[in-house]
Amino acid sequence: MSPSPLPTPANGPSGNVYHNVFLTSPRVPSGQSHVQFTLSQEYFAIFGTPSTHQDGNVVVHTSSYLPATLGPNGSFFTLSTVGGSASEPVWDQKAAQGKVTAASGGFTIAADHSFEYPNSIYVGCGAQTNPPDANTVVPIQTYIAEPGLQSQFFPRPKYYVTTGNYQPGTIVDLTTLGDVLQVDFTTSAVPEASFNLNSHGVFEADKSVGNNGVSWCFGSISDA
Template identity: 30%
Template sequence: MVVIRDIVTTARKPQYFLASQGRLLSPTSHHSARSSNMAKYTIKVLNNSGFAKNYVLFMQPPAVTSTGGQPVVYSNAWVTFNGILPGGTDTVEYTDETFAYWATATMPVAPGTTMGQSGAAAVDVTLQDSVTFAGTTPIGFGTVTPGGAMSGSYRIIANNDFTASNGYLFGLARPGNVPSIPSPVATFIAEPNDTFNVTPVINFYVADGAYTPGQIIDYTAASTKAGNVNFTGRAQTSAVVTQNPDGSFSPQYY
């Protein structure tokens, strides 16, 4: 059961603490009206493998550039489907809502790393939004402002009030297992006094395997044998990904 505790008010802005995930969430800003008019997408997983299976839905990592170079970007388990019986299905519905994301994690970061305390701020890549991150109390994002990022991107501006020892990650999040609660789809190590442009790539994969939501996965290994879903340029907004008896995946749009 998801439990939302009392609002945690800071000098910067209110945030919500999601008790079940140890997560701080920033309320949406100038995007709330727009999000209600977004197209809705559906991805369904059908298990025809003949075995009870766990599945994970993840995305192609976004393109990330920074003032200091090009950081390594990790894929996270965005949505997990657990214990689907033979012939069974599970479904996720989502919109194009995009969130800048931060989290704490145990270093070094690698496949298997899970997220600790975290927060998110709604951003609009069509407005090329920017948001500043503060690494000392109160930790989190400031007010989202339009402009400053590259085309099709959002920008995270890191203050110089933290070091590598804090173990911060930045990234991209979208609502996942819990509706309206952003879950990370990609993360990278945060560096102080730097600016990061994040350009989402809307390309989804379904693979079998047991993962914790938000856990970093090996994108190269997982995507090689996964089913691919890409709605770009399609009139359809729904897809079913079937795992076949031979273990392969077949997507179908409808």
């Protein structure tokens, strides 16, 4: 499971903005199997470092995180390598003191000018894979830190569900996922949804989904 593409960060990086796998299930055997995902609308400012697996996939691992309040009057975070290191920056609370994010639904991460570029530090938005355990925060949208860059993130409760072999934090190219289930809880009265994956590989919604006000569709990313 991955969040559907979050809005591009305001004042984003010169390089790529990456989408990361959020939640994964154990391997599901065929038959009457059941998987449940528990989601939270709590978000975090994160930074982390990557590792590359034998299959070529890059996984971003959370090094540190802070809970984010969404605007207006949202959180403002500053990262610095002063007092830390090029591979392990620190949250500069003094530099961020008194600053807020005015944009509705957003929070800000600013990297000071102490960063070198390029580097191997990813910054971005994270969420909990096992709420309320904050120690399970994984990246959901990231980019490589750039010196002096100040960007706003706008998380939202919309998700893509697909099949495959992934780890949380894995960077994915959404255009390679094929048909996906998109689930949108933004306007739901009851934030619960049940779907069945039939023998043809197509997701079908339980009748409660519409009653709960959950929006959904199944198809390619370009159609979703």
